[in-house]
Amino acid sequence: xxxxxxxxxxxxxxxxxxxxxxxxxxxxxxxxxxxxxxxxxxxxxxxxxxxxxxxxxxxxxxxxxxxxxxxxxxxxxxxxxxxxxxxxxxxxxxxxxxxxxxxxxxxxxxxxxxxxxxxxxxxxxxxxxxxxxxxxxxxxxxxxxxxxxxxxxxxxxxxxxxxxxxxxxxxxxxxxxxxxxxxxxxxx
Numbered sequence: 001x002x003x004x005x006x007x008x009x010x011x012x013x014x015x016x017x018x019x020x021x022x023x024x025x026x027x028x029x030x031x032x033x034x035x036x037x038x039x040x041x042x043x044x045x046x047x048x049x050x051x052x053x054x055x056x057x058x059x060x061x062x063x064x065x066x067x068x069x070x071x072x073x074x075x076x077x078x079x080x081x082x083x084x085x086x087x088x089x090x091x092x093x094x095x096x097x098x099x100x101x102x103x104x105x106x107x108x109x110x111x112x113x114x115x116x117x118x119x120x121x122x123x124x125x126x127x128x129x130x131x132x133x134x135x136x137x138x139x140x141x142x143x144x145x146x147x148x149x150x151x152x153x154x155x156x157x158x159x160x161x162x163x164x165x166x167x168x169x170x171x172x173x174x175x176x177x178x179x180x181x182x183x184x185x186x187x188x
Contacts, residue, residue, distance in 0.1 A: 006028075006029065007026065007027065007028050008026075008027045008069045008070065008164075009024065009025070009026055009027075009035075009066055009067060009068040009069050009070075010024070010025045010027065010068060010069065010070050010071075010072055010157040010160050010161060011023075011024055011062065011063065011066065011068035011070070011071050011072070011099070011104075011157060012024070012025070012071075012072045012073070012153045012154055012155065012156030012157025012158070012159075012160065013059070013071065013072070013073045013074070013092075013095050013153050013156060014073075014074050014149050014150075014152035014153040014155075014156060015073065015074060015076065015088060015091045015092035015095060016042070016088070016091060016149055017042060017048070017051060017084075017087045017088055017091050018042055018043055019039050019040070019041060019042065019043070019147050019149045020039065020040040020042065020055060020058075020091065020095070020149065020153075021037070021038075021039050021040075021147065021148075021149030021150040021151070021152045021153035021154075022036075022037065022038060022039070022040065022059075022062060022150065022153040022154075023036070023037040023150060023151070023153040023154025023155070023156070023157045023158075024036040024037065024062070024066045024068065024154075024157065025137075025154070025157040025158060025161055027161055027164070032136075032137065032158065032161045033137065034133075034137045034139055034154060035066065036065075036066060037145060037150040037151065037153060037154045038145070038150050039145070039147050039149050039150050040054070040055060040058045040059070042054060042055070048087060048090075051091070052090060052091065052094045055091055055094045055095055055098075056094050056095075056097070056098050059094070059095045059098035059099070060098045060101075060102075063098065063099065063102050063104065068099075068104055069104070069105075070104060070105050070106075070107065070160065071095075071096070071099040071104050071105070071106045071107070072106075072107050072108075072109060072156040072157050072159060072160030073092060073095060073096065073106060073107070073108055073109070073156060074092075074108070074109060074110075074111055074114060074152065074153075074156050075092075075108040075109060075110050075111070076088045076089055076092055077110070077111050107160055107163075109156055109159050109160070113159065114129075114152075114155050114156055114159045115129060115155075117155075117158070117159040117162050117163075118132050118133060118136075118155050118158060118159065119132050126148035126151070126152060127148065129148075129151060129152065129155050130144060130148055130151035133151055133154055133155060133158060136158070137154075137158070
């Protein structure tokens with residue numbers, strides 16, 4: 001008997017307080033396909049709280065349009081400007097709250113992990129990430145967005161796709177000696 005191909009929709013978000021990027025992947029079996037990517041443009045809002053409301057409304061709208069099964073979101077990296085970090089964290093939190101309000105599980109990925117998963121280089125540029133996604137997902141150069149935030153959102157979704165089915169180790173081990181030291185009951 002032929003098993004039906006399982007389908008999963010992954011929403012990826014690159015949080016921002018000026019431009020927030022998103023990408024949507026459909027995964028059938030082991031084949032990913034980009035179904036959307038774009039930005040939430042927050043530049044016209046002078047007030048930070050209005051930006052947060054707009055993020056909430058737009059993320060809910062994206063969720064209602066594509067009905068994602070999971071959300072992959074880029075975790076903010078630590079910068080020198082504390083106020084910028086606080087605002088970015090709020091933007092990320094509002095996007096996460098929108099997903100949580102629809103019972104969508106969330107996974108955060110560090111920017112380095114996303115770049116490494118897509119390009120093999122944790123220091124890759126936005127352009128390198130976008131170019132690699134375009135090749136892997138086979139979308140036309142003409143479909144490349146003006147704002148790389150959109151491909152960054154798609155990169156979060158693709159990184160999550162790559163992690164699917166891979167067990168997450170609860171304990172990290174630096175080698176066999178470390179494993180034995182942490183698990184003496186399993187070694188006889």
